[in-house]
Amino acid sequence: MSFIKNLLFGGVKTSEDPTGLTGNGASNTNDSNKGSEPVVAGNFFPRTLSKFNGHDDEKIFIAIRGKVYDCTRGRQFYGPSGPYTNFAGHDASRGLALNSFDLDVIKDWDQPIDPLDDLTKEQIDALDEWQEHFENKYPCIGTLIPEPGVNV
Known part of the structure; x- marks a missing residue:
């Protein structure tokens, strides 16, 4: 029977929600992420992230x-109608460091990745706190x- 299930469902565990949308999402510790496999893993170009x-x-x-x-399980924050929706599919580093949701702090996928080399100590500290939150x-x-030939 398991052979047929694997054939039909490709070995996907149908009893689990791979997006994490059905979870309670209330935990703020790394324990909530243990045992859950990422949907995609590896390197992302800004174009693919977008x-x-x-x-x-x-x-x-x-990013x-x-x-x-x-951040799929944080859809209420980062999804289409969430307050941080501008960050979805982008490098949010500068926006988080500046505490800004303006579109002009978000680079398009065809622009170079932001080196963040002009941030002040306070902005770097703010970004450190945000990164710890995401971690x-x-x-x-x-x-x-x-991406070679695009983000250089």
Whole structure:
């Protein structure tokens, strides 16, 4: 019977929600991420990251300082109608450091990755706090890297 289930369902565990949307989402510790496998893992170009914005794909990925986090279970914050929706599918580092939700702090996928070398100590401290928050709440699933010939 398991052979038929694997054949029909591709070995996918149908009893679990791979997006994490049905979980309670109340835990703020890394324990909530243990045992759950990331939906996608590896390197992301800004172009590929941009697709995971909650609109084009149900999954929501956000990059901070080159690390990509699966924030799908935080859809109420980062999804299409959430207060941080501008960060979905993007490198949110500058916006988080500046505490700004303006679109002009978010780079398009065809622009170079922001080096953040002009941030003040206070802005870096704010970004450190945000990154710690993401580390504790969402699984890190990959790395944001420049796309050759595009983000240079």
